[in-house]
Amino acid sequence: MRRLGAWRAMALAATLVATAAPALAFDLAELAASRQRVMEGTARFHETRHVSALAAPVEREGTLLYRRPDYLEMNVESPRTERMVINGRTLRLTTPSGERTLALDSEPMLLAWTESLRATLAGDVPALERFFATSLSGDSGAWKLTLEPREAILRAQIASIVISGAGDAIRRIEMREQGGDDAVMDIAPQRMRLP
């Protein structure tokens, strides 16, 4: 445990050094600050998911709704309607065939994926840093935040999550899995409410 702690501290230090260089241009704190002002936002999304077992990618479309601090809603319109509501620590999934509720705490994979999105939306750097090693490149006009899972269990499935955007808008989320599968979500912000 102690060795792991030291290892983490080193990783954190390395991250700090890595992010310190472009700090003059644009850093994580600045990105977080810009996101922290957003109270609510809606967007349309288009997701393309490549699964090696499938001959063609799975395409999904719909809308996203985020509300500070931890409410996230995803309404899928095609190929099948589906509504996913993440509120605090629970996830509710409603499909034409029924509804199911999951505790995020019981599915670390789901929790990590949710936090990658929600903590970025909220500008919550500690929550991001808890699950991922972060690195930010670009400038405020076009930035790219790369997240790599810290836990070995998560690393076994998720290689990286890359979130890119401009200013306080998130434009694209790419999740790359070990084994080559990936899911790319393009986001078109519609409306944003600032305080």
Added chain:
Amino acid sequence: MLALMLAAAIAYLALAMRVDRDFVAFLPQGGDAGQQFLARQLRDSPAARLVLVRVSGDSPRVLAATSEALRAALAADPHFAYASNGSLAAGLADLPALRSARYILSPGAAARMSVDGLRDALRRRYEALGSSMAMLEKRWLADDPTGETLALLALLQPASAPRREEGVWFDAAGQGAMLIAQTRASASQAQAQQAAMQALAAAFVRVRASPQLDVEYSSPGFLAARSETSIARDAERVSWMASLGIVAILCFVYRSLPIVLLCALPALAGLLAGLCAVTAGFGGVHAITLAFGATLIGEAVDYPSYVLTRYTAAQSIGDVHRDIRRPFVLAILTTACGALAFLASGVDGLVQLGVLTSCGIVVSGLVAWWIVPRLVPAQWRFHIPGAGAGGDGRWPRVRGGLRLVLLGAITLVLAAFAAGKAAWNDDPSRMSPLPAAAIALDQALRTAAAAPDVSRFALVRAPDVETALQRTERLLPALDAAVAAGALAGYDSVTRYLPSMATQRARVAVLPDEATLRERLASAVFGSPFRSDAFAPFLRDVAAARVAPALTPASFAGTGVGLRIATLLGHDADGEWSIVPLRGVKDAAALGTRLRAAPDGAELVDLHARTATMFSQFRRRTLAAIVAGALAITMILAVGLHSPSAAAQAIAPALLGATWTALGVIAFGGGLSLFHLIALMLVLGIGVNYALFAQGAATRGDAWRSLALTLGVVSGTTCFAFGVMATSATPVLRAIGVSVLAGTLLTLVACALVVSPPARVRAA
């Protein structure tokens, strides 16, 4: 001479005595098959080796980190066979063994391998890939398109699991992270359990994220180890305080240090002799016997006082011996015979107690009679305080009629309070030698961990493992019917994790061969969104399952599934057993009938009811032993006193005292338990002693003051010793202390009312 014998006894004990710590010695031997199973389960079952741990005192995130670190530390600790905190890491450790056995464990897997079955499975997997849960659903896709792994995980999900936070188990309030661990040592190996407790505490201190975190833990094994240390510590404290108090009383009465030391000699010699006898007979002494026995022999402190308080300036030792020979001999014989009644109890610990006490009492008596007077300093005589003051020889006058009225009144008042209350209390938790706080913690942790209630289960017995598993499998249709009828909420069966060889062979036999499956899969994939070569790992794994070695309990060693198998399947002297824990039993009697009517006839066991039954049988046996003891005492008295009426007068106060105490315990103490009966036996012995000496004094026409002084000294030391015991933190010791204290005082009252000098003495 005496010194030599004492030295020899000490040397023998030092070489041969072993102090046993197995608490099963205090459970009845024999009994029916279910009881024997239960007794062994208490001692040996894997469930008894399960430790529940709660870490609290900080935010859930910090607790979760410590929980995970503690789990890893315990999993690597040689004292523990298994540890889990519900984390994914813990779950993943179990997964490989389960996954490789999925085509043997999952019922109906072969049926899903038809063309239609595969097509249906692929359609559902494709839908899942289009959902937001795709990340979870596409685990185990290529090698398991029919979803056997997910089905198995759902099957293994316990009916009641603790809540999770930060990926690990938490208690319902979210205040503490919960872990379970299993010790390698069995629950009855107290020292190994203690070592495991220390290892757990040390591991916690090593890994905790901050020093303000708290850890609590409990397990049957730890409780047993704790009960032993707490009894030992309590008994030690009681012995020291009682000894000091008794020495103080004796110093006050005799005002001579050598005499006080002499008074301790018979008790010491008796204890040594008793221990030698038990060691010779049993090869060891149980720690609890030792604690109780030392107290019972505390009665022996009284013997020298019976002699020495009469050794006044007016009497020689010869006079004293002549005066009190009969009551003294009878007192020792009756106490020894009363203790011998425990020999019939059939409980090892009580038999040892009987031997220890009876042997110790006889030796103490002999030493007090023969040796103590010889060692009294030549000039010493007992000085009756206040002797010479007027009126000290007269006996109090109470009319015969008034005596009867008073006796009747006391009995009636106590009986009125006791009326309508349960006479017996066989609640096992009251028998527990543990402090109530330890039991409460255990309960709280059990609830917090949502530990499955295994108090009701179906018990299947068989000569070998395969038969046990087959019989369990044949029992399940009856249980399924009970679930469907609403008589039962659910059950857990070992055959979910370890099917019988017959079932394993049957499941393997219907798996399609590689060519057939390849053909079916090709038809199912054709026209689906899946690529034609996507499921090669599936073909490989099914082919491997067809030739895989059969599952045995060893296939799951060191995993959570292995732990569950070990809890549900085992063997003892009567062969193999399999237990099927039952949840939510509506009507136990009807279910019992249903189970007995099943093909091989299983037995429905209700652990709580069984334990209570066991203790009540045990208590009845002890009661019978006490009645036998009382009869033996009466006969000895009738022969020894040459007169039935004198015998009746000698035993009446003791019986009255014991009856009043019993009524008092029923009225104010919540009912009689086994340990109260042991206390009553002691009250009976003490009461007979008092009555014999009172009777002797009355017959001889002794001065009232002299008798009052003798009884005052002996009852004073007894009351002090048991009064200290009544302050004990251990429920059992406290019950005995309170009962004997009350019994001794009540017996004195009864003595005063029953024993009266003959008319001629009163007249003088």
